Amino acid sequence: MTCPRLIEVALPIREISAESVRDKSMRHGHISTLHLWWARRPLPASRAIVFASLVPDPDHPDCPKPFRKAVMRLLHDEVPPTLKGYWRGKKSKRDADPYKPYKGIPDSPRNRLLTFIAKWSPEWLAFERGEAEDQPPPAEMLDDRSLVKWETSDPENDQGRAVLGIARELVRLANGGQAPTVLDPFAGGGAIPLEATRLGCQAIANDYNPVAYLILRATCEFPQKFGKPGLRTKEEGMATKDASPSTFAFGHSSEKERVPNVLAYDVEHWANWLLDRARERIGHLYPPGKDGQPVVGYLWARTVQCSNPSCRAEIPLLRSLLVCNKPGKRVALTMTRKGKTKVVEFGIAKNRAIKETEGTMIEKGRGSVRCPICEQTTPVEDLRRAGMDGKLGERMVAVITDTPNSKDYRPVEPSDVKAFEQAKKLAETVERPQ
Numbered sequence: 001m002t003c004p005r006l007i008e009v010a011l012p013i014r015e016i017s018a019e020s021v022r023d024k025s026m027r028h029g030h031i032s033t034l035h036l037w038w039a040r041r042p043l044p045a046s047r048a049i050v051f052a053s054l055v056p057d058p059d060h061p062d063c064p065k066p067f068r069k070a071v072m073r074l075l076h077d078e079v080p081p082t083l084k085g086y087w088r089g090k091k092s093k094r095d096a097d098p099y100k101p102y103k104g105i106p107d108s109p110r111n112r113l114l115t116f117i118a119k120w121s122p123e124w125l126a127f128e129r130g131e132a133e134d135q136p137p138p139a140e141m142l143d144d145r146s147l148v149k150w151e152t153s154d155p156e157n158d159q160g161r162a163v164l165g166i167a168r169e170l171v172r173l174a175n176g177g178q179a180p181t182v183l184d185p186f187a188g189g190g191a192i193p194l195e196a197t198r199l200g201c202q203a204i205a206n207d208y209n210p211v212a213y214l215i216l217r218a219t220c221e222f223p224q225k226f227g228k229p230g231l232r233t234k235e236e237g238m239a240t241k242d243a244s245p246s247t248f249a250f251g252h253s254s255e256k257e258r259v260p261n262v263l264a265y266d267v268e269h270w271a272n273w274l275l276d277r278a279r280e281r282i283g284h285l286y287p288p289g290k291d292g293q294p295v296v297g298y299l300w301a302r303t304v305q306c307s308n309p310s311c312r313a314e315i316p317l318l319r320s321l322l323v324c325n326k327p328g329k330r331v332a333l334t335m336t337r338k339g340k341t342k343v344v345e346f347g348i349a350k351n352r353a354i355k356e357t358e359g360t361m362i363e364k365g366r367g368s369v370r371c372p373i374c375e376q377t378t379p380v381e382d383l384r385r386a387g388m389d390g391k392l393g394e395r396m397v398a399v400i401t402d403t404p405n406s407k408d409y410r411p412v413e414p415s416d417v418k419a420f421e422q423a424k425k426l427a428e429t430v431e432r433p434q
């Protein structure tokens with residue numbers, strides 16, 4: 001009998017899932033911000049499955065002895081000093097045996113390996129036991145020395161480098177001293193080949209979708225090929241109105257400056273160039289509101305006329321009033337009646353001020369909607385008919401703004417509606433390709 005891979009025996013699913021949920025809200029430095037890919041898998045789950053597929057189950061009787069020994073050496077006897085503690089804010093906490101299995105779980109090589117992949121933090125365990133009142137924030141749910149933790153992939157994080165060093169050594173030892181080649185024939189947004197590369201493997205990624213193909217090249221190939229220090233002419237950093245990428249490629253300024261990463265420099269430079277052009281042409285269609293914050297988007301709802309003959313209000317079709325449901329930053333729309341009219345006014349409520357999250361579309365009502373003015377239900381059949389007759393309307397319900405730290409939401413102001421009307425007119429004059 002041959003030894004099964006670790007993935008065939010066990011995985012710390014709950015811990016990996018918790019970090020995968022957190023992965024969804026990661027932005028800075030995350031490949032998901034490079035280009036939208038609809039089927040993208042979370043990086044923590046991808047890292048865990050690649051690693052657990054490449055190493056054997058060390059508790060199995062057929063596991064090669066040197067691998068079992070290496071697990072105990074790297075995860076017990078010779079844990080690097082940098083992993084024998086962790087920081088919580090400015091406080092350092094000592095914990096010399098980071099991969100010790102949870103209390104009551106046997107201290108075996110398999111359990112050490114699982115703990116290495118993902119382990120709850122001491123703060124989370126204390127909270128779960130009811131010994132701590134406050135739930136730790138998502139970034140502190142997992143132990144900092146966990147392989148799947150987002151911070152582990154930061155090349156400037158000493159602990160992350162040490163953790164990845166151990167993972168790479170284990171992968172090599174499990175595969176005859178050389179990391180194997182990993183093939184992902186359906187690689188999509190590249191989470192699996194990226195994580196295989198992080199674990200020291202050569203990755204081959206394939207996809208028949210041309211968008212995925214380009215994302216894959218930009219994720220797995222270009223950073224390694226072009227992400228190097230180099231020279232850029234100073235002129236390139238000062239885009240002029242008429243300049244285009246081709247004129248820059250042959251820019252003839254002789255003054256050069258050294259940049260640490262020409263790929264990062266070029267991407268940022270040309271992204272800014274594009275943004276500047278876009279701002280020039282359509283920036284006036286996104287006027288800031290009273291708060292002065294730049295506008296980045298508008299939220300809309302389809303509308304249908306209430307089927308109550310004595311009401312006929314315009315009902316916004318909303319499944320939920322929640323527009324943001326992040327811990328500590330919940331934002332919801334509010335609906336109130338404008339005086340004695342049949343018009344619904346939208347506002348914004350945040351966190352504790354949120355009183356209601358249910359939208360107008362009735363859950364389990366198979367698509368029927370409740371009117372916020374008369375409370376009567378408009379059946380799904382009326383809604384369907386209105387759709388087929390082209391009688392569904394639309395309504396701007398909130399505005400998304402860009403604040404220094406994150407996105408924010410504000411109520412619609414007359415200038416927003418005016419800008420939309422202007423944009424609509426402009427769009428009608430734009431020539432469309434045949």
Ligand SMILES: C[S@@+](CC[C@H](N)C(=O)[O-])C[C@H]1O[C@@H](n2cnc3c(N)ncnc32)[C@H](O)[C@@H]1O
Nearest residue numbers: 039040041186187188189190191207208209212
């Ligand atoms: C579930 S997605 C993969 C997601 C990926 N693991 C990620 O993290 O983004 C499946 C991918 O398989 C690709 N695909 C489906 N059939 C294929 C085929 N016959 N050859 C190549 N790629 C294919 C699709 O284009 C899609 O990108």
Ligand SMILES: [Zn+2]
Nearest residue numbers: 306311371374
């Ligand atoms: Zn009504």
